[in-house]
Amino acid sequence: MKSAFKLFAKNKVGLIGLTIFVSFVIIALFANSLAPYDPMEIQYTAEGGVKRLMAPSSDHLLGTTYMGRDVLSQMLIGSRVAVLVGVISAVCVAFIGTNIGLISGYFGGKVDRILMGIVDVMYGLPFLPFALILVSVLGPGIQNVILAIVLITWRNSSRVIRSQALTLKNRTFIEATRLSGASDWRILYRHIAPNVVPVSLIYVSTSMAAAIMTESSISFLGLGDPMQVSWGRILFTCYSSQAMFKAPWWILPPGMAITLLVLSGYMMGRAFEEIANPKLRER
Amino acid sequence: MALLDLKNVSVEYKLSNGSLKAVDQVSLKIESGDIVGLVGESGCGKSTLIKGIINLLPTNGKIKEGELHFGGVDLAKISKEEMRKKRWKEISLITQSAMNSLNPVYRVGKQITEAILQHENVTKAEAMEKAEKLFDLVGLERGRLEDYPHQYSGGMKQRAIIAMSLALDPKLIIADEPTTALDVIVQSQILERINAMLSNYDGSMILVTHDISVVAQTCNKVAVMYGGKIIEYGDVIQVLKYPNHPYTMGLKNAFPSLTGEKKELISIEGTPPDLSLKLEGCRFFERCPFAQDKCKREPDVTHVDSGYFYCARSDERDELRRLADIPETWDKEI
Amino acid sequence: MPLATLYCLRAAKAQTDIYVLNGKVGRKMRLGKYIGKRVTLAFFTLLIMVTIVFFMFRVIPGDPISMYIDQGLDQESQQLMMEMYGLDKSVPEQYAIYLKGLFVGDMGRSFTYSKPVAEVIGERFLNTLVLTTTSLMIAFTVGITGGSYLAWHRGTKLDLFGTILALIIRCAPVFWTGMILLSVFAFKLEWLPLGGMTTVGSDFNSFFDKIFSFDFLKHLILPALTSALYSMATPTLLMRTSMLEVVKEDYVELAFAKGLTEKQIRRRHAMRTALLPVVTIFAVQAGLAIGGSVLVETVFRWPGMGREIVLAVGARDYPMAQGAFLFIGLATITFNLIADILYAYLDPRVSLD
Numbered sequence: 001m002k003s004a005f006k007l008f009a010k011n012k013v014g015l016i017g018l019t020i021f022v023s024f025v026i027i028a029l030f031a032n033s034l035a036p037y038d039p040m041e042i043q044y045t046a047e048g049g050v051k052r053l054m055a056p057s058s059d060h061l062l063g064t065t066y067m068g069r070d071v072l073s074q075m076l077i078g079s080r081v082a083v084l085v086g087v088i089s090a091v092c093v094a095f096i097g098t099n100i101g102l103i104s105g106y107f108g109g110k111v112d113r114i115l116m117g118i119v120d121v122m123y124g125l126p127f128l129p130f131a132l133i134l135v136s137v138l139g140p141g142i143q144n145v146i147l148a149i150v151l152i153t154w155r156n157s158s159r160v161i162r163s164q165a166l167t168l169k170n171r172t173f174i175e176a177t178r179l180s181g182a183s184d185w186r187i188l189y190r191h192i193a194p195n196v197v198p199v200s201l202i203y204v205s206t207s208m209a210a211a212i213m214t215e216s217s218i219s220f221l222g223l224g225d226p227m228q229v230s231w232g233r234i235l236f237t238c239y240s241s242q243a244m245f246k247a248p249w250w251i252l253p254p255g256m257a258i259t260l261l262v263l264s265g266y267m268m269g270r271a272f273e274e275i276a277n278p279k280l281r282e283r
Numbered sequence: 284m285a286l287l288d289l290k291n292v293s294v295e296y297k298l299s300n301g302s303l304k305a306v307d308q309v310s311l312k313i314e315s316g317d318i319v320g321l322v323g324e325s326g327c328g329k330s331t332l333i334k335g336i337i338n339l340l341p342t343n344g345k346i347k348e349g350e351l352h353f354g355g356v357d358l359a360k361i362s363k364e365e366m367r368k369k370r371w372k373e374i375s376l377i378t379q380s381a382m383n384s385l386n387p388v389y390r391v392g393k394q395i396t397e398a399i400l401q402h403e404n405v406t407k408a409e410a411m412e413k414a415e416k417l418f419d420l421v422g423l424e425r426g427r428l429e430d431y432p433h434q435y436s437g438g439m440k441q442r443a444i445i446a447m448s449l450a451l452d453p454k455l456i457i458a459d460e461p462t463t464a465l466d467v468i469v470q471s472q473i474l475e476r477i478n479a480m481l482s483n484y485d486g487s488m489i490l491v492t493h494d495i496s497v498v499a500q501t502c503n504k505v506a507v508m509y510g511g512k513i514i515e516y517g518d519v520i521q522v523l524k525y526p527n528h529p530y531t532m533g534l535k536n537a538f539p540s541l542t543g544e545k546k547e548l549i550s551i552e553g554t555p556p557d558l559s560l561k562l563e564g565c566r567f568f569e570r571c572p573f574a575q576d577k578c579k580r581e582p583d584v585t586h587v588d589s590g591y592f593y594c595a596r597s598d599e600r601d602e603l604r605r606l607a608d609i610p611e612t613w614d615k616e617i
Numbered sequence: 618m619p620l621a622t623l624y625c626l627r628a629a630k631a632q633t634d635i636y637v638l639n640g641k642v643g644r645k646m647r648l649g650k651y652i653g654k655r656v657t658l659a660f661f662t663l664l665i666m667v668t669i670v671f672f673m674f675r676v677i678p679g680d681p682i683s684m685y686i687d688q689g690l691d692q693e694s695q696q697l698m699m700e701m702y703g704l705d706k707s708v709p710e711q712y713a714i715y716l717k718g719l720f721v722g723d724m725g726r727s728f729t730y731s732k733p734v735a736e737v738i739g740e741r742f743l744n745t746l747v748l749t750t751t752s753l754m755i756a757f758t759v760g761i762t763g764g765s766y767l768a769w770h771r772g773t774k775l776d777l778f779g780t781i782l783a784l785i786i787r788c789a790p791v792f793w794t795g796m797i798l799l800s801v802f803a804f805k806l807e808w809l810p811l812g813g814m815t816t817v818g819s820d821f822n823s824f825f826d827k828i829f830s831f832d833f834l835k836h837l838i839l840p841a842l843t844s845a846l847y848s849m850a851t852p853t854l855l856m857r858t859s860m861l862e863v864v865k866e867d868y869v870e871l872a873f874a875k876g877l878t879e880k881q882i883r884r885r886h887a888m889r890t891a892l893l894p895v896v897t898i899f900a901v902q903a904g905l906a907i908g909g910s911v912l913v914e915t916v917f918r919w920p921g922m923g924r925e926i927v928l929a930v931g932a933r934d935y936p937m938a939q940g941a942f943l944f945i946g947l948a949t950i951t952f953n954l955i956a957d958i959l960y961a962y963l964d965p966r967v968s969l970d
Contacts, residue, residue, distance in 0.1 A: 124662040124950040125669075126908030129926050129942050136930040136938065137673060166826035213790060218913055220792050221927050233794060241917070244796055255793030262788040288726055342772075380873075383867035397885075398875045486917030590704055 007275045014271020017205075020264035024257075027076060033074035036061075039229045042068040044235035056249050063249035065234075074234050075253050082212050082261055085142065089149045089211035090265075091234055094204040097154040098196065101134040101161025106169055106188050122155040131218055140225050145218055149211045167190045187229040198276035202269050209265030217260050231258050232245035255269070284355065284497040285486050286454060292349030292359075294328075294335045305331040305436035307511040308349070313487055313504075315454070320498030320519065321491045322534065323508035326555050327501040329491045334507070335373055338366050354454065355593045369575070375448040376503045377458040381440040388478045392428030402451055417446035420483075421476055438469040442476060449480065458489045462497060471481040474500055495538045499523060504590075510556045510566030517590025519533050525587070527592040527600050529571045533609035549610050565595060573603050652958055659954040666946050671715055674939055705913050725936030729929070734940035736921065742944060744814060745914070745921030750908050751837060752844035752913075757899055760849045764856025764895075765888050771861060780857065784838065787850035789911065795843040795916035800943070802839060809839050813918050840917040850907055861874035866890075900956030904949040 027034065037043065043051040044063055050068035054060060062071035072283065104115040131148035138144040138218050169192065177187050218224050219232025220239070231254040238244045244251050294306035303351040306328045323331045336351060338358065351358040354373065358366065385394055395417065396410035403410070409579070415425045421442040421580050432440060441461060448456050461477065463469040478501055481488065490502055500518060505522050505608055507515040507530065515528040526532045533538050538551040555568040556562060564579040571578065578595040585597040596603065605610045718724065724734040762898070767779045786794070802809050814836050863869060864887055872882045911923035922941050929937035 083856065121662045121665045124659075124666050125948060126942075126945045126949045127905070128908050128911050129923075129945050132911070132926060132930050133673065133938060133942050135669075136933075141718060170887065211787070213788075216790055217792065220790070221911065221915060223927075223930065232790075234797065235790075239796060245800045246640075248800075251793075252798060255790060255797070258793070259785065259789040263785065266788060279954055315715055337874060339870065367876050367878065370874055370875065376874040378867055378871055380867055383870045386868040386872075386890065388893075397877070399874055573652065 005245045008278055010272055011266050011271040011274060016114060017264040017267025017269075017271065018070070019123050020119055021268065024079055024261050024264070025083055028079040031076045032060075035076040037070040037073045039069060039073040041070075043070060044068070051242060053247050053250075063247065065237060065247075066243045067178045067237070070247070071234075071250055071253060074229050075257060077229045078231045078234060078254070078255070081121070081142065081225075082215065082226050082258070083134045085096060085146055085149070085215040086208040086212045086261065086265070089146050089153070090204045090208035092150045093153045093207040093211075094157060094200050096150065097157030097203060098161050098193075098200045100204055101158040102153070102165050102188055102193060102196065104158065105162035105165025106184070108166075112162075113247075115158070119158055122152065125152060127152050130220065133225060135218060135223050140223055142225050142228060145224065146211075148218075149214050153207050153210055157200065160199060160203070161196055165197050167194055168195055198272055202272040202276060205269035205272060207219070207244060209262040209269070210263050211257060212265070216254075231255075271278055285312045285352070286315045286317075286354065287311070288350075288352040289336075290350040290352070292332070292335065292351060293347040295330050295345055295347045296331075296341075296557060297343040297345070301559055304347070304497045305344075305511055305558060306335060307558075309508075309511075309513050309525050311506060311513060311516065313455075313489070315487055316485060317504050318481060318490065318502045320502035320505040321489055322493060322495060322498055322505060322584050324555055325494060326506040326558075327513040328558075329508050330459060333459060333489060333491055334523060336457065337370060337376065338363075340611045347425065362455060368375075368402070371398050371453065372451045373453050374455045374457065375451065375453040377444055377448045377456060377461045379460040381444045382464060385435075385440060386442055387432055390429055390431055391435070391443055395443070395450060398447060399450050413450060414446075417449055418443075420449065420480065421446045426483060437465055438472060441469075441473050443474060445473075445480065449484070452486070454486045456484075456486060458488060458490045460492050461490070462494070463492070466611060477501060495534055497524065508536065510562070511558055512566055512593070514567065514594075515590070515592040517587065521587075521589050526604065526607075527587065527597070528567075530567050531592075531608065533570075533613065536607065536613070543555060549613050551613065565593070572610070573599075573606070625714050625923075634789070648961065651961055655954055655957045659919060659950050660832075663947060666860035666950070667716070667719060667943065670939055670943060670946075673714060674935060689795060696860035710730065711953045719943070724940035724961060727929075727937040727938065727940075729932050731915040734936050737925070737937065738940055738944050741920060741922045741925045741941075744919065745907065746922060747908050748837065748840055748914070748919055748921060749903065749910055751841040753899070753903055753906055755841065756848035756902075757852050760847070760852030761856050761892070761895060763849075763887075764853040765860050765883065765891065767853070768857045768860030768864065768891075769883060769887075780854065783850040783853045786846055789847075790912075791847040792912040792916050794843050795913055796848060798839055798843055799916065805956055810833055811826075836919075839915050844906065844910070844913045844917070846904060847909075852903060855898055856891060856895050859894050860887055863887050863891045897956045897960040900952045900959060903958075906944055907952070 010016075041211070047052055049061070051064045052068050053066055055065040056063045060072065061069050062075060064070055065074070100115055104112045130152055131145070134148040134151070135144050138147070165188075174187060174191060174194075177191055182190075215224070215230065216232030216235070219230045220236045221235075222236050222240075223276070224230055224233055224236075226233075235251070235255040238250050238254075289309055289311040291308045292306060293304060293308055293309055296303040296305055309328075311319075314522055321332070323329050329352050331344070332339070334352075335346050336358065338346075340346075348358050349359065353369075358369075366406070385391060391410060392414055395414040396407065399405065399410040399413055400407070405413075409597050411428070414428055418425055418428060423442055425448065427435070427439070432443075435443065445461070446525060448458075458477070460590060462473050463557060465473060474497060477490075481501070488502075492497065492498060502519050504518065505519045506527065507522070509530050515522060515526070517527075522531060523535060524606075526535055530551075533549075533551040537551065538548070556566055556569065561582070565574075565582050568574050568578050575596065580595065582593045582595040582597070584591050584593055594600070666962040686874065722735050724738070725738055726732070727734050730737050763779065763783075768775045770776050869882060869886055872886045879883070906921075907925075910921055911927055913919065914921045914924035915927055922945060926938055928944070929935075929941060
């Protein structure tokens with residue numbers, strides 16, 4: 001475990017990813033204090049007119065939207081949704097996927113067939129349409145978005161973890177443990193699971209990236225939580241206003257933020273990949 | 284004129300923190316018909332040397348200096364295209380791990396005919412006929428040409444590779460540890476094949492290996508490499524019975540006796556030198572039981588009947604040879 | 618009776634096994650069996666998906682009746698529709714009716730269009746197909762050539778630049794890229810139209826006339842390009858990684874030793890084997906692209922299935938949403954199936970058990 005951390009520290013790509021991610025987390029945590037204005041508040045000029053589509057200025061570092069709202073504040077507060085959805089989804093997906101993979105791979109037989117059968121079926125469900133339908137049926141709250149993401153994404157990690165568990169199951173040290181009388185569950189969770197953690201971590205990172213992408217997609221389509229400020233929703237408003245052509249300060253920041261956060265997820269995932277698979281290190 | 288005449292060839296690898304001289308001023312002459320064994324420990328430079336001959340070094344490797352005369356042409360000076368034309372037709376290769384040397388998505392027959400069609404102006408059918416004859420030579424069923432590599436066993440793959448190397452009747456075949464990756468029984472089968480092949484073949488071969496017994500069975504000449512240099516060269520029986528260089532003496536001790544008498548195996552303590560450092564003097568200095576101060580200078584060549592060697596204490600060689608047979612000599616503190 | 622069947626099956630299996638032992642005939646037979654297995658699985662998946670959808674739509678808070686019947690209709694019509702769709706019957710019976718309906722292609726009636734859902738989907742599906750096919754072809758052609766090129770020149774600045782670029786594009790939301798391209802090329806430069814599939818008011822003789830018209834192509838470029846850019850990253854990076862693995866292989870070295878030219882080696886030996894994972898990804902990617910078409914079609918107002926499902930969900934047109942989802946799901950399952958079969962067919966090493 002410790003050596004894994006050391007390896008990660010040495011991995012340039014992973015560190016950059018981590019830095020970016022942590023920066024966003026910090027921004028999200030302090031967003032309320034950092035944001036100069038209420039993101040939903042319409043800004044007025046001294047004369048009483050709405051500050052519509054104003055270019056960046058000292059008052060509004062990222063300008064204003066068509067409705068007269070401060071873009072910077074929206075960006076900062078929006079980070080909360082992104083980080084929240086990303087982290088929660090990632091943890092849930094990894095947890096479910098890993099456990100299912102472990103159980104499936106270790107116990108084999110009927111359990112394996114049933115679980116993997118479920119995974120096979122899940123692969124047939126198209127991701128975004130499913131999320132859309134679920135959100136439309138259950139309502140546009142954040143928890144439903146997370147639910148939709150988790151329901152579909154766990155399928156990826158479970159297969160890989162399962163094959164890891166399969167290989168590990170047949171290693172001699174497991175045989176030895178079994179001979180010493182340890183129960184199956186004990187073997188599974190005390191001996192096999194820790195070895196599977198690096199691979200799990202890969203999926204934590206990549207699931208986070210996918211979750212953020214999905215959340216922003218759903219919000220962009222206007223089906224996200226209308227009460228929450230999210231980067232996807234900013235782009236939704238931008239697109240609907242038909243004024244996106246005229247306001248680069250409005251269109252560019254949300255997309256860039258999403259790209260960066262998603263990128264950080266993939267970069268960390270790559271670092272974990274190299275840790276889990278030493279072959280990749282010598283590139 | 285010698286078939287292959289290497290003069291002071293050096294090959295260098297560029298590393299992230301400096302360079303590594305894998306082959307250092309190697310000179311070697313091979314006549315037509317010679318079967319030369321190239322022995323040495325891992326990392327002594329033998330693989331690099333042969334890769335250098337056919338110019339198949341990785342991107343960070345380069346022939347730093349020297350001349351590689353082959354059939355009158357200096358391979359170090361010719362263009363990439365000219366070298367490409369010579370490949371396989373004049374010099375072919377039997378690779379180390381036949382396991383992976385055949386492309387898994389093509390049938391074996393196709394891979395053999397590919398080599399033929401690349402250099403000869405024949406029809407596909409003619410090329411396939413040749414492939415069939417080659418398979419007969421190595422004892423593989425003709426029908427097997429239609430199969431994929433994963434349907435072959437390890438020994439069969441190696442035989443296919445051997446067959447392929449003969450396809451264009453090259454003047455020189457380089458065999459890079461052809462038996463290392465095989466288990467013992469298959470090893471001896473393959474060696475038999477190689478021997479059978481050699482009796483019908485009038486070209487030359489360089490057989491790279493770290494296993495002296497293989498050399499003893501197959502070659503007529505042997506070159507011993509250590510630390511990037513050829514430290515001894517000569518007629519195989521001479522070198523193995525009466526080694527001149529302490530390292531060769533040590534090698535001989537490390538293998539079961541060729542004449543069958545029971546003997547305690549003696550190993551040489553220590554590890555080969557780090558070639559990324561600039562080295563002075565005899566490469567074997569650290570591990571040689573007979574090392575003296577004068578060995579710190581680059582030793583001169585000593586010519587003998589069938590070959591040559593590099594040792595600072597060359598004139599004492601008979602005495603050293605006698606001492607080398609005693610196990611206690613090799614209990615050296617490193 | 619059942620025992621006899623069992624014996625027959627066992628005998629049949631034994632026959633196949635004998636063929637398997639023969640080696641040559643073996644693979645073709647096993648491929649057939651494998652395909653059979655996968656098709657059955659796919660069909661089963663489809664069935665389960667259909668069932669999931671059935672129950673999903675019954676979870677709507679409120680009146681489940683509103684699922685099928687437009688609340689805007691008058692009482693009499695509503696009653697009629699209730700009987701037609703058997704909504705007054707028990708759930709298992711409704712399920713049976715639902716399945717039967719699907720079998721004949723009846724997916725209900727769209728609230729918004731007042732047309733059978735199947736009819737609307739029929740039109741939309743072709744539009745999505747054209748867009749997806751075009752974008753995937755671009756994505757994979759560029760991706761495969763780019764990826765192999767990058768791998769061949771590994772370690773150079775070009776490689777680094779290309780890889781990073783591919784990675785960044787993959788992380789950028791496709792709708793955002795679409796918005797930017799739209800702003801630049803359609804608005805600022807006015808080279809290309811602002812959206813839609815054809816210019817309003819234009820008329821065409823047939824579907825094929827339409828898709829080969831210049832007008833159509835002008836409308837197709839931006840959405841296809843946007844989608845292609847996004848889809849391009851995966852095959853490029855995958856091809857690159859795959860090539861790098863393959864280039865290290867001994868048989869590539871042997872190919873050099875055989876005196877083949879660099880181009881021959883790259884094409885014949887390196888790319889061929891490196892292509893394997895990429896080809897499978899193609900089918901998977903196709904499945905994903907159909908699902909992801911939602912976003913591009915919305916940005917460019919392309920009248921495809923993806924856009925339809927968004928509109929339907931927004932308008933609470935449940936039959937439409939359900940139908941569109943089922944269709945997209947069907948496409949995804951089909952593509953996954955193709956991917957499975959392709960991979961087994963292409964790689965002689967893959968065990969078919």
